[in-house]
Amino acid sequence: MSFSLFVEQLLNGLQLGVTLFLTASGLTLVFGVMGLINLAHGSLFMIGAYAAAAVAGATGSFLLASAASLAAAAAAGALIEMVVIRRLYSRDHLDQVLATFALILILSEGTRWIFGSFPLYLSIPDWLAGPVTLPGGIRYPLYRLTIILVGLVIAAGLFLLIARTRLGIRIRAGESDREIVAALGVNIAALYTIVFAIGAALAGLSGALVGAIQSVQVGMGEPVMILAFVVIVIGGIGSIRGALIGAILVGVTDTLGRAMLPDLFRLFMDNSAATSVGSALASMLIYVLMAAVLIVRPTGLYGARGA
Amino acid sequence: MSREGLINLALGLGLLAFPLWAEWAEEPFMITLSTRVAILALAGVGLNLSLGLGGLVSLGHAAFFGIGGYAMGILASHAQSYTPIFEWPLVIEGTKAMPVIWLVAIAAAGLLALAIGALSLRTSGVYFIMITLAFGQMLFYFAVSWPAYGGEDGLSIYVRNAFPGLNTLVPLQFFLIAYALLMAVLGLAALITRSPFGLALDAARQVPVRVETVGIAPYRLRLIAFVISGMITGLAGALYADLNRFVSPAMFNWQTSGEIVILVILGGTARLFGPVAGAAFFVALEHLLGGVSDYWRIYLGLVLLAVVLFARGGIVGTLAGREAADG
Structure with missing residues (x-):
């Protein structure tokens, strides 16, 4: 693998990591402050992407679309919190899992009902399209570079x-002692x-940013939510810093694994076997990373003891 | 007999009577639905052992369900194409014999549960939920990206596998196989619950410190429970794949884990026959609402939300009251 390709993949990994951070930070904040496990966080990601696609379709403005994704996801988050989530803080994790699983069913099918089963497309605006030349002569898509910068600014x-x-x-x-604060x-x-609405808004923005790279469809949130779980298990549940480190670790590991493992296996296997073994193992790499972190530190890199 | 005992009897007999009626009324599809109930209930009985008795909320049981399914798919596909699975170091042929497939499915799911459990049980609470979910998803992506057995498209089996002395293609006969297995496993689950092991596991869920004080390691109890739980769900996976004559990565999907959890909770956590009631309710809802609206999952979500928020204890818990099980 050439050096410029490696840098490009590294940046791709960073871009994945940054979008994962936007989703994972909300999850970890909600868990840290309210002690709630929210499976429906991926649905807020999806709502952000759909709001952005709808507004971009109506107005043609990507900035308005991004703002809409923040607003729609925050509003949906606040509404969900007030109607359902609020009743779950005093319940055990099993009830929280079930109720938020029910929310996924309702939100996903509701979205399919309103927007139909076909994916929507959110295109990259002209002023962010095309590549830029980085120092060292590496050409990289401006849009992905923008995502990295926006993500880092939001993290800061x-x-x-x-x-x-x-x-x-x-x-x-509130994280330490809710009675005293009250x-x-x-x-x-x-x-x-x-807090819930902030987490939702970040997930929604992440959905809009990713939506312009992939297609916007029902169920797009769940894979991201599960990756976000891996991120916060690695980083330590409740820690924003852990979420950032975990997200970048997961993003870079996944992207570099997919790019490099098949090549690595090609050194001692024939081409087609190397491709299949390499890509199958690459898809498992972040879970191996998670298992490794768990063996060394069962509560994650920055987790409190005994969560 | 206690009220829960009567409910259990009614559930067990009802699940047998319904397909017999369907046979008489010549409604083969209803028999297939009953088989689905029995198989999903079996998966639920497996999960209930770790979730109900052990208090281990696993969102990754699709891993065991799926590996059972793939055990069936891989063995049967090699048998139908007459190619051995391994030629080296020894020749292993595929098979179409259900009992062999079941044993392989149980063994594979047990080994997988041992690996996943050994890692996941180092943590507890919300970490455990997320980690089991993540490992389940790992197998999903592995199944999608591994091309040898169909990859994303899955594997089809042309003819249902064989059981000595029965014609498994007759819906009622296949139902009876699934029903007999369900009843046998329910009996096993009842024995486990009452055994010293089950009592210790129950105690480890409620007050782990006391269990440790008397010299029993909760980790080992939980790992054993998790492995047995995975084996039962793996057996259910093999049957489920045989029912559909098809196995695909969808069996590994985390939604499958979610649905198994749902039917256990709907039926009543830690109730012996809870998964049977939950599976019957789930399949009936899917069938009836699926006929009314394409978006029936919205209603499933609303029902589930209402049960979690307002009717705690599930179907069996609500009918039988709180006498038998504690919390």
Whole structure:
């Protein structure tokens, strides 16, 4: 594999990692603050992508479409939190799994009902289309580079929000002791709704950004949600920093594995066998990574002990 | 006899009576639906052992269901094409004999459960849920990208596998095989629940510290329960693939895991016959709502949401009251 191809795959891995982070950060925030496991997080990703595709189709503006994905997913998240999720905080994880699984069924089929079974297409805007030349003469799609930058900016913003703002202080306080926070006069119910809506908005934006690379269809959220689970298991549930490190590890491992393993097996196998063995093993690589992390640190890289 | 005992008897006899009626009324499709109920219930009985008795919420039982299915698919496809599976170091032929297929499915699922369980049981709670889900999905992607056995398209079997002395292509006879296996496994599950092992497992779910204090390691109990649980679900997978004469990566999909969990919960967690009630309800809902609307899963979702939020204890729990099982 040539050096420029390697850099390109590395950037692709980074781009996957950044979009995974946008989805995983919401999951891990919701688990950390509310102790809730939300299987329907992938549906919010899907809602963001559909909102973006619908608005882009109507107005032709990609910026409006991105804004719509944030707004629609945040609104859907807040609504879901107030109607269903709120009743689940005091329940055990099994009830949470079931109720959010039920939400997936309702949201997926509801979306199919409204938009039909055919995928929608969200195209990359003209001003982000085409390649750019990076230092060293490597040509890379501008759109994917933009995703990486947007993702990193949002990650920085999220760290600042949690570490420096009053809302962030309340979120961290709610994580440690909800009774005391409530006794100090913070409206804990509203705080939870806001946290859930922030997580939903990030997943929705991620859906819109990825939607322009893939097609927008029902069920697009679930594979991402499961990858996000792998990410936060690796990073440690509840840790935003863990989610960032985990997301980039998973993104780079998956992308480089798919690009390099078949070549690696070609060294000592014939071509077609190497392709099939290599691609089959590459699809399992991130789970092997997860298993390895679990053996060394059962609560993830940045997880609290005994979660 | 307790109220739950009466309900169990009614469920067991009802599941037998319905296809007999369907045979008399010449409704073969209803027999097939009953077979589906029996097989899904069997998968649920497997899961119930780890989820209900052991308190291990596995969202990855599709892995065992799928490996059972593929055990059937691989053995039968080699038998129907007359090619051996291995030629080296020893020749292993495919087979169309159900009992052999079942044993292979159980062994394969047991080994897989040992590997997944040994890793996943190092964690607990929400980590366990996510990790079992992830390992299930790993096998899904493996099945999709491994081209030797159909890859994404799956494997079709032309003729259902054979059981000595029976004609498995007759719907009622195949139903009876599935029903007999279900009843045998239910008996086994009842024995396990009452055995010292089952009592210790139940205690390890409720107060793990006390179990450790008396010198029993919860990890080993849970691992054994997880392996038995996986083996039963693997057997159900082999039967399910035989029912459809088709196996595809969809059996490995995490939605399958979700559905097995759903039918256990709908029926009543940790209730012996809960999975039977849950599977019957699930299949009936799928059949009746599927006829009304293409989007029947919305209604399934609403029913499920209502059960979780308002009717805790599932069908058997609601009918039998709280007397028999605790929490």
